[in-house]
Structure formats: structure tokens, C-alpha cells
Amino acid sequence: MDILLIGANGTIGKAVATELGQRHRVISAGGNSGDEHVDLTDLASVEALFARVGPVDAVAIAAGNLHFGPLAEFTPEQYAIGLNDKLMGQVNVVLAGQKVLRDGGSFTLISGVLSDDPITYGSSASMVNAALEGFARSAAIELPRGLRINVVSPTVLTESLEGYGPYFRGFESVPAARVALAYSKSVEGAQTGQVYRVL
């Protein structure tokens, strides 16, 4: 397969590249790194990415920013960061990609454990991650030509515990390599409309 991996330079992206690169051609993309650069928040930039890369069999995304902060101080503008970036950035990939992926191709998006297991300061993450899961369940029944879509929802990464551990007390962490297996299941399996929770 030809697999476009967006966010290839992050902790999860590198693990996905390692896992899928053993059996497939991986084209890496990112905001400032990888074979191809793209601004996911701009649909035209995503369309230009697909025009450059050409048809692929799968798109896997391991990218997305959002704001963390106390609910008491959150602003609409801070929620907009996650809505525009992690949510609509990935939706833009589906909007553009549904026209150019090869028949039977797949989208693999990323959400996160906070969609249904919240932490303090995480209201935007819970909102955005749940939105991605709802979107994917719905898109799965409308995508044409056998195209599939799934979401990988990882808990906190073992590799990120040093930075984020205090916000995730009591959460069991997972290594990025385990998260990469969920991407493999989505890309190399046949399911659609699923949320793969890696806990």
C-alpha cells in the first residue's frame, strides 16, 4: 500500500511509521517536517497535498493541537484552537481525501482517552475527541467506493509521562508502539466506523 502519514514526526507518528513501514510505502507529512508539508486547518492546503502526493491507499493522522486550561477561565477563542486544528484539521483530510483515495482506501484519525474519561483542564480535549469519534461513526456510512474510516483513541503515552504525568494520575500509560498497532488494525484490517481505544 501507499500510506500518507500526517504527523509523522511526533511520538505516535514515528511509531506508526515504524510499524507500517515494514510492509508498506509511507509518505510522511507534517506542518514543518516530513516529505510533504501541510496546514491541516486550511482545506486548500490539504487539497494541494493530495494533488502533490497523488492517489494513496490510506491516510493515517497522528497530529492535532488543542488548548488545556481550567474551565473557569476557558474562552471561546481557546476552544476554537482545538475545533479548528485537531477536529477540523482531520475532517479536512476526509473532505479532500474522499475524492482521491483509491477504492477501498482508509482514513485513520486520532482522538484520545479524554473523550469519555475526563481530567481537570481537559474540557476542550473531551469536546474535540468526542466530536472526532461522532464524526467518524457518521462519515463511515456515507463514504463512497468502499472507503473506510476509524479513530484511534490512545490514553496517555508512556513516552509523555514525564511531561503530562501529573495531569493523568492513576491512568495506565501505553507505549506509542501499542498505539501504532491500532493504526495497523485500521489500515490493514477491514473495519469501518470504529473507535480503537488503546488503554
Add this chain to the structure above:
Amino acid sequence: MDILLIGANGTIGKAVATELGQRHRVISAGGNSGDEHVDLTDLASVEALFARVGPVDAVAIAAGNLHFGPLAEFTPEQYAIGLNDKLMGQVNVVLAGQKVLRDGGSFTLISGVLSDDPITYGSSASMVNAALEGFARSAAIELPRGLRINVVSPTVLTESLEGYGPYFRGFESVPAARVALAYSKSVEGAQTGQVYRVL
């Protein structure tokens, strides 16, 4: 209790006013109707509403717009309608209201069945409804002073079948009066962080 009901003029809003009005003082609000007018998409307008109404014991929302259309033709601007209106409109009520509700007060938001039971043309609804449920789960653990938040998720209304029935074939409809009972449970009960599915 003093209950601020936003979207009081809609099918669900009227049923909620009937249910809660038997035992409480209901202040109605809406975009163009009710005792008070408000633009939920504008946080300043929501703050001004609370300044006029004064402290209340509960806010119940039965309002929110979003776009329906085929995934193949959906645009970011069409997703923004639902994100700005049904999603952030209700989030703005929580952002402003958390500072002014009386101790132990409650927010009751509205999502909808499509969050996890999608239909064709409903990708924005699935996204927005799931986002609201994720947000409420998270906000519930951060709200101060015993404030509570729940979401009512109704399936298609019996009163709406004439217009929307063709999009919801096979869904059992519910009368708005049953949906209003879920608002009663949220406002007059003691739970928080719950999604009340009325199916």
C-alpha cells in the same frame, strides 16, 4: 426554583416549559422570542442575558442549529455553523453561567441521537452532538460550588416526523413531552455528567 429556559419557543422548549412550569418559575429566552432575547453564538450576549436575568437555579437549553448535507459536498464553513451555534452556543452558556448560577445549580444541554446512531447527511450533527456529550462529561468534574451539568439526547420527535421522517426511517420517535421528563430529571435530580438518551 428559578429556571432560565433557552429555546423556549421550540417544540422541545414548549414541552419543557409545560413540565417545569408546574413547579417552578420559568424565564423564557430565545433568539427572537421569549421573555429575553439572546444570541448564544456571542459570549457577550450570553453574559448580558445573565446580567439582566440575575442568578438562577438552573439553565435548560433546547436550542441549536447545524447544517445537514451529504458528506461528499460538505464544506468547512457548513461544519462551522453547527460548531459555532449548537456546540459553542451551549458552551458559552456554561462559560458565562458558571459564574452566576446559585450554588448547586444545574445546566441542561441538548445533543441528539445522531451522536452514536448516524444517518445519511448527518455528519455535522454526529460531530456536534458527540462534542457536547464529551464537553459535559468533562465540565461536570470542574464546575465549582456543586454546580451540575447533564445532556439530554433525544431521538427524532414524533412532532417532527412529518418533516424529518424520511431521514429517520426505522427510528422510533418520541413525543416532546417524554424529552421534557429528561430535563426534569436533570434539573430536579442530583446527577451530573450524565447523558440522558430519550429513545
